[in-house]
Amino acid sequence: MTNPMVLTLAWGVGDAQPLLQAMRDCGLQPIVVNTVGEAQQALREHAIACGMVLGPDQPLPGASASCSANEAGETPHAVHWARLEDTLSEIRQHSALEWVACCAPDALQSLQLRALLMECFFDFFAYPPDWPEVAQVLRHIGKRCALRQSLRRDLQAAQTPHVGIVGQSPPIKQLHKQLRKVAQTDAPVLLFGESGSGKELAARAIHRQSSRKNELFVALNCAAIAPSLIQSELFGYEKGAFTGANARKQGLIEAADGGTLFLDEIADLPLDLQGNLLRFLQEKTINRLGGLESLSVDVRVISASHTQLERAVHEGRFREDLFYRLNVLPLTVPALRERGDDVLLLAEHFLQAGRGHRTGRLQGFSHNALMAMKNYEWPGNVRELSNRVQRAVVMGESSWISASDLGLSMPERTQVRALEQARAKAERELLEHTLNMAERNVTRAARDLGVSRMTLYRLIDKHGLILQE
């Protein structure tokens, strides 16, 4: 394994040479920088694994042994370290390095320094540090940094640039392929998938990859609008068509002329309007409400449903002829729980998107957050993940987002499994012990345990015990 390169900022340390030698002796390669410019250059030229700040190791001028405060209540150490904050945040704009600090023990009395250490550093040591321990922490950080970089690389690779669908699991790759194919035709597409799984995003991806991409994509959620209003929303109306129709209104179908109309929750389209939609799909013309003129419109229709439409057809809630008209190219958007590690790529994607809303520093997800996300079932799919990450970014207080910031408990399944394993182990030990006490006599052992011989045989079988009767 190569020695990790450590970007080392000598921040007012007296003689840095012995400290740098101690780092080298522990297998680290310190790359010493003094300014933000030098740090940027080092980051460009070397594969830096982590950062180290060597703070003052001697009492600072003006500081008594007990670290006296100035009029503003700041100790010389606090004043000295506070200047570092700006330097660090400038370096951070160019890299997501994690940092470790070395500081004088008395400096730790400063409230400001402690706050800075909590906010900006992965770990800290007081002089004289235990160098092998420091080296271990820096190596650990280097590994985490490499992992994060690979996650970001995968995230970039997983984003189809112009369609915005993040993911690289086999079901998502398959969906990408299908979306590209259906984008080449004008036939109606019917998207199935659980709520929040990305059906609208998939519909937009079809539009963006189709020859209609320079025209409008118009979306209507049939479940989100009062049934009495859907008719006028979709087909528009003429002036005077009903009380309150003071001017002609263009409907969404007309507005989407040349483009794509996305009808979400199509199962909620009222029965009487299903006939109108069918007529439009067959004849490619519409009549505004109260209008006599038939208008030709060229619109591609993509519809979506989170329920099985066949059941609605079977129950007489959805017209069978319309179902067949819409269901020319059926596609299913997979649930998030079927997409393996995509959940982590998506979480990172939403974290990057939400970063701007956070005032404090944000490093990423803690290990327990990653585990909790992987183990959760995500009933609300990608929308739920996006909401949980956004909330954690805004409300979380530490620089690492934890499982509880996401409102998730630690993987229950792991806990349950651990409990089951502990129970099985205890059961096996008790059986072994009792059988030994009974000199492997099943009748006696069963009596001692208070179970029937049959039960004991079953348990012996379950744990693969040997009787030697």
Ligand SMILES: Nc1ncnc2c1ncn2[C@@H]1O[C@H](COP(=O)(O)OP(=O)(O)OP(=O)(O)O)[C@@H](O)[C@H]1O
């Ligand atoms: N693969 C993905 N990559 C990035 N963002 C996604 C992905 N899938 C879904 N999203 C985001 O998740 C949210 C929900 O997606 P969308 O509205 O497309 O789901 P839906 O299946 O249409 O939901 P509903 O059934 O409730 O209408 C949106 O903000 C969308 O941008």
